[in-house]
Amino acid sequence: MDQKVRFAPSPTGYLHEGHLLSALYVWAAAQKWHLKIHLRIEDHDQSRARPEYIQSIYQDLERFGFQWDSTSIQSERHPIYKAALNKLEEQHLVYPCFCSRKQLEAENPKSETGEIIYQGKCHTRFNTQSKSIDEPHNLRVIIPDKVIHWHDELLGDFDENPKLQCGDFPIIDRDNQWTYQFAVCVDDMDEGITHIVRGEDIRSSTARQIALMQLLGQKERPIYLHHPLIVDPNGKKLSKREKAHSLRQDLESGISTEELLGKVCFEARLQPNRQPIPLNEAISMVCNNLISI
Ligand code: GLU
Numbered sequence: 309m310d311q312k313v314r315f316a317p318s319p320t321g322y323l324h325e326g327h328l329l330s331a332l333y334v335w336a337a338a339q340k341w342h343l344k345i346h347l348r349i350e351d352h353d354q355s356r357a358r359p360e361y362i363q364s365i366y367q368d369l370e371r372f373g374f375q376w377d378s379t380s381i382q383s384e385r386h387p388i389y390k391a392a393l394n395k396l397e398e399q400h401l402v403y404p405c406f407c408s409r410k411q412l413e414a415e416n417p418k419s420e421t422g423e424i425i426y427q428g429k430c431h432t433r434f435n436t437q438s439k440s441i442d443e444p445h446n447l448r449v450i451i452p453d454k455v456i457h458w459h460d461e462l463l464g465d466f467d468e469n470p471k472l473q474c475g476d477f478p479i480i481d482r483d484n485q486w487t488y489q490f491a492v493c494v495d496d497m498d499e500g501i502t503h504i505v506r507g508e509d510i511r512s513s514t515a516r517q518i519a520l521m522q523l524l525g526q527k528e529r530p531i532y533l534h535h536p537l538i539v540d541p542n543g544k545k546l547s548k549r550e551k552a553h554s555l556r557q558d559l560e561s562g563i564s565t566e567e568l569l570g571k572v573c574f575e576a577r578l579q580p581n582r583q584p585i586p587l588n589e590a591i592s593m594v595c596n597n598l599i600s601i
Contacts, residue, residue: 314347579593
């Protein structure tokens with residue numbers, strides 16, 4: 309069977325330079341490992357996804373000359389998520405959590421990064437006390453208390469226990485939407501993704517995704533690679549929410565795709581200056597950077 313890597317942007321804003329760098333890594337990994345490329349639109353969060361952002365993902369990538377082999381869009385995949393949820397429910401691995409944001413903050417410890425480590429209050433309460441399912445709640449998955457050993461092609465080895473990092477986490481949120489963690493695991497398994505290449509900002513999700521995929525019956529684990537991010541002049545990562553410059557804005561203001569590629573490769577320390585470069589050279593440059601792996 310084909311080996312496959314995916315590029316999985318969320319249509320919650322226009323693509324920015326951070327996405328361009330991620331795309332370069334994905335396409336470079338495909339070149340290096342001879343992988344098919346799957347483009348997945350991650351619109352699981354329907355409150356933030358917008359049609360114009362979806363359209364612009366395809367358009368912006370095409371303007372740069374990126375080509376892919378297949379696509380999917382999460383909002384069209386409810387039956388697949390439902391079947392995966394049933395699989396967890398059959399194993400009694402899912403429970404409703406009625407805790408409010410305030411309660412979560414007050415009743416649970418936090419990790420070094422400020423993330424709440426859910427202690428499972430509603431897991432026990434669900435068994436002992438009846439609560440109406442009409443009340444606002446999310447659905448959490450029971451994660452085993454065990455260390456996951458995993459390897460990153462750039463960053464090395466990790467030993468992480470998701471139970472201690474975040475505890476049982478939501479797979480459906482209080483607005484009844486599939487969460488990122490759940491949708492991404494189901495998709496990666498169902499779409500036959502063998503290589504996961506994405507930014508370092510998502511690295512902390514990896515152990516919990518491996519744990520969830522094991523519960524969903526996954527046999528073969530994907531290869532992981534988390535690449536360094538471009539940071540703004542204050543050392544903060546670029547983010548759509550904080551209105552990082554969009555690629556679209558730059559292109560419309562007359563900057564060429566070669567100029568943007570040159571700039572991103574410079575900012576990511578892949579080349580020593582901002583010299584404009586065509587897409588195939590930018591991909592090869594990133595690929596060369598991966599060649600020692
Ligand atoms: N949709 C996520 C994002 O746009 C990427 C998720 C992933 O690669 O696992 O940041």
